[in-house]
Amino acid sequence: MNITDREHLRALFTKPTNYINTNRGDAYYRELYKKMEKRLAQLKAQKPVREAEMKFEEYLKVWELTRRDFLKWVSATTAMLMLPPQFEPLVAQAAEVMNRIPIIWINIQDCAGNTEALLRSYSPTVDELILEYLSVEYHEVIMAAAGDQAEQNLEKAVKDFDGKYLLFVEGSIPVGMPEAFTIGRHPKTGVEHVKHLAEHAAAVIAVGSCAAFGGVPAAYPNPTGAVGVMDVVKGKPIINIPACPANPANITGVVIHYILTGEIPELDSLSQTKVCLWIQNS
Numbered sequence: 270m271n272i273t274d275r276e277h278l279r280a281l282f283t284k285p286t287n288y289i290n291t292n293r294g295d296a297y298y299r300e301l302y303k304k305m306e307k308r309l310a311q312l313k314a315q316k317p318v319r320e321a322e323m324k325f326e327e328y329l330k331v332w333e334l335t336r337r338d339f340l341k342w343v344s345a346t347t348a349m350l351m352l353p354p355q356f357e358p359l360v361a362q363a364a365e366v367m368n369r370i371p372i373i374w375i376n377i378q379d380c381a382g383n384t385e386a387l388l389r390s391y392s393p394t395v396d397e398l399i400l401e402y403l404s405v406e407y408h409e410v411i412m413a414a415a416g417d418q419a420e421q422n423l424e425k426a427v428k429d430f431d432g433k434y435l436l437f438v439e440g441s442i443p444v445g446m447p448e449a450f451t452i453g454r455h456p457k458t459g460v461e462h463v464k465h466l467a468e469h470a471a472a473v474i475a476v477g478s479c480a481a482f483g484g485v486p487a488a489y490p491n492p493t494g495a496v497g498v499m500d501v502v503k504g505k506p507i508i509n510i511p512a513c514p515a516n517p518a519n520i521t522g523v524v525i526h527y528i529l530t531g532e533i534p535e536l537d538s539l540s541q542t543k544v545c546l547w548i549q550n551s
C-alpha cells in the first residue's frame with residue numbers, strides 16, 4: 270500500500286465492514302448459545318493435546334489468583350467478545366479446555382517482545398495464566414529443544430495436528446531480502462517457513478505490529494523488504510493482533526472465540542478482530 274495515498278487510506282479505515290453490530294437479537298443469541306454448548310461438549314470429550322502439569326484450579330492457586338479474579342476476567346472477556354452476560358458460564362468452561370487446541374508459535378524478524386510481554390510480567394493476570402495453560406507444541410523462544418531436535422519437533426507437530434493447530438507468527442517477513450531470515454539445517458527462508466506452516470494450520474494469527482503490518486523492520490528505508498503475514502499467506506484465515514507488543518487479553522480473546530465457535534472472529538478491513546479492538550485502543 271502506498272501510505273501517501275490519502276484516498277486509499279480513507280477508504281480502508283471507513284469501510285462499512287469496520288462497523289460492529291452489538292445486538293443481534295434474542296433468536297441469534299439462543300442459536301449461538303446452543304452451538305457453543307455443543308462445541309464445548311465435543312472439546313471436553315477430547316483428551317487434552319498435552320496433559321497439563323496441574324488442573325486449572327491448581328494453576329490459579331500457584332499463580333496466587335483467586336476464583337474471584339477468574340470470575341472478573343470471565344465477565345470482562347464475555348463483554349469483550351460482545352456476548353451477553355448469560356454466556357459467562359460458557360466462557361469460563363472455554364478457559365478450562367484451552368489445552369484441547371494445539372498451538373505453534375514462530376518468530377521471524379522480531380524482537381520477541383510479544384513473547385517477553387507474556388512471560389515477564391511482574392504481576393500475572395488471568396490472561397497470562399491461560400496462555401501458560403495452552404498446549405504450545407512449538408515455540409522457538411521458550412522450548413528446551415534446539416537444532417535438529419527442534420526441527421523434528423516442529424515437523425512432528427505439523428503432521429500430528431495437520432489442519433487443526435493455530436499458527437501464531439511474531440515478527441515481519443523479509444520478502445525483499447529473503448536471506449535476511451533463514452532457519453534450520455536445510456535452511457528455509459522466512460517466506461518458505463511461514464507459507465509451509467500456514468498451509469497446514471487451521472488459522473494464522475499475526476501477533477504484534479511487525480507480524481500484522483511489517484512494524485519496525487518495515488520502517489523506511491525497509492532494507493529487507495519487510496511485510497506482514499497477510500502479504501505472504503493467501504487462502505487461510507488470518508487474524509491481525511497489532512500493537513507493540515500485542516495485548517495478552519486480545520490473544521486469549523481470539524483463542525477463546527475459536528474454542529467456543531470453531532471459527533475465527535469477525536474481522537475488519539485490516540484483518541483485525543472487531544471483538545477485541547477496544548482493548549487495542551484502550
Ligand code: SF4
Nearest residue numbers: 379382477478479513
Ligand atoms: S511488534 Fe513490537 S514487540 Fe512485537 S516483535 Fe515487533 S517490535 Fe517486537
